[in-house]
Amino acid sequence: MSGNSDPLSPRAKLAVTAGKAVAAASRAAGRGSGSVIGGRVALKLDPDLLARLAQNLDVVLVSATNGKTTTTRLIAEALRAAGPVVSNALGANMPAGITSALAGSSEARYGVIEVDEKYLAGVARDTDPKCIALLNLSRDQLDRAAETRMLAENWREGLAGSKAVIIANADDPLVVWAASSSPNVIWVAAGQMWKDDAWSCPSCGGVMQRPGDDWFCGECGFRRPTPSWALSGDHVLDPHGSAWPIHLQLPGRANKANAASSAAVAAVFGVPPQVALERMYQVQAVAGRYDVVQFEGRDLRLLLAKNPAGWLETFSLIDPPPTPVILSVNARGADGTDTSWLWDVDYTRLTGHPICVVGDRRLDLAVRLEVANQQFQVCDTLDQAVQLCPPGRIEVIANYTAFQDLRRRVGN
Template sequence: MGARTALATGLGRLAHWGLHDVLHRSASQLPGRVALAVDPHAIAGLAPKLSQGSIVVCGTNGKTTTNNVLACAMEAAGYRVLCNREGANMAAGVAAALLPGRSADWAVMEADELSTVNIVPALRPRYLVLLNLFRDQLDRAGEIDHVQDTIASALAASPETVLVVCGDDPISMGVALRAREAGTRVLAFGIAEGLRLGADRVPEGAFCQACGAQLDYDYRTYAQLGAFRCPRGDFARPELDFWATGVRVGREGVSFDASGRTLPGKVRVCASFGGVYMVYNLLAAFVAASLAGVDGQTFQRALDGYHPENGRLQHFVVDGREVVLNLAKNPTGFNQNISLLLADEREKAAFLVINDDFNDGKDISWIWDVDFERLAGSPEALRVVAGGHRANDVQVRLKYAGIEAPIAGSVAEALEAISDLPRERPLYVLTNYSALWPAKAELERMGERHE
């Protein structure tokens, strides 16, 4: 470690001590900002402390859960792991997670897609896990091709990195095509069977990444993911290196058999939190863990002990009513949450909260691509409440979907709005980024965690 990196590390650790130990505040980003201000190459300077290397997880949806499950599995296998568990996924968050004085075997780091161009060349990870790509935060990220270009450039600057990619996602496979042409080794994972579930009404990446023709599907799992192929024969889902079969998805969670070309046999993976998207997240975590030397039994043991604590699919009980909190920040994320909500056969209520802070994106026109009409057509009784800075916009969108929704300024007000409903009816709280942590803090004050 050079003198400048050593100084940056020392000042970053001092900032962490002041924030975490003295002020009792989050130290997930500011110490990294301090370190990078002193030494812009601090991430590269700290990378040699990792005896085995690093794994970076990126993608539009699911990277925080995938990253944290992976880190837990590797720790269960006895590895010393550094991880940005709080979801601080830009360069400052990665630098902050690398600051602790202890050495480690691995770093497991979530990375914002646009930040990969800074993080990957500096960290030189052994594996980059690409979960999916969807339209998200258009005023910051731009269109999908810009995100693809960024990730492809990051991989080109770290040629030893292996790309572990969702082979079911044609947009992610667009990145893989470019990466493979540049010499990157590519491993693909996916679901190797149709799930016989209703696919989303508004798929995004429905066109060939090579010629632009509309893709054909043997089956779709959700959004644009599935067994796709170009009718002109120049682009298709690759032969999978790792795959899931025997998939079960329900309110009680998900389960599937994970298999792979380099694995000795099937491993049954089960989790108490659900959704089709979670099958992909857990399969990606399983694949990365396996590549790092974690066996299937250890992975499942870690998963059994994993409980979301970052607002993703957290369950609370407030005055006898179950409240389910989850992140929904773009059309695909919302559509998957709607699928999860509809899979709950109980009568229920939903509080939909949309903010437009910087980390959410000011442009919220994407709410018109969310299939809220599925809620209006639900056979079960459903009460919906709108909230957030853009509550009125949500209310108008829901009106066009045939849903009347009163406005509430908080979770407590939403609970009051449905207080006439029996306590057996759960409330689903779906928020985008900046609304998630306030909702989580409010629920922790009002109720108790429910595992």
């Protein structure tokens, strides 16, 4: 790692200053954090700025369809045991947002960066990461994201021969296929509830065999690698076979899996599992996710679920019936405008819960729930839905822009 004394060029300094000024103006105008527009302006002025900002950092990239924002937070928390960290903790995960985040800190030793799946190869090229965490790949934003096999191929080509240590989920065949082109991979048995994107072999197209937790292709022999780290119940097993308890305030199996991958990343930087996992306990909520907020005399727990794999994991962590559930779905640009994915979600898992449906696409969701034989009510607003529920806990599950709408309404 080069020393932090490397000065930025005059052009790079100008780009950083201009980006920060534009971001501040955007915030003052009430248009969000300003990080994306600030980053865009900075990159226009110095197209190499991301590479320049990353050159003094030990960089970790985190990419996945689900869980990358949370895992980025967990890794950042763990690495603070070893030194100052800069991170795009609010989830602006394309080059402009990443550039903006890195420009915000000149003192950091580590950069922990969440990267949109489509931009991973390019950001890896620019930032020369020491470590890359690949968690999962599943269908998402069907109107514009490449089919998952193509994304895996893109990762595979972009990471071929990478010097980075790749921390990869051994239970996701698409991730294994993508990571297998790299010379230095550490496999983590993090589990995979959602299997519907990996029934055919990414290597040859043959049918995947899935006995128990194992998987292999009966045609070409592509198979699950032997993991050196594993999630086992409430513990992480390290490569020496030691079991370390997972201490989290975040709910659900998926977050334990995120913690297992994060512990494996931390170990690459010399942070022992016990220290890493204890530090992860600090994380209570991630950009509003899992927060419990008081609203209209009820306790609303805010849960984000953007695609079928995410909804499946979320259903597994909600309180049992008869806890009411409010579902909110939009189909704006950031969500993807195609809602056909609703038919891939098993809504029978909500049987016994009173359900209220809100959001721009509440009628699409209502049709899907009708077919799944669920009892539900369609409401025009969150307030109306909350008032239909008795006092106490309500689980509120929303996709991306619907989640932002909810946070604004409840003042979170």
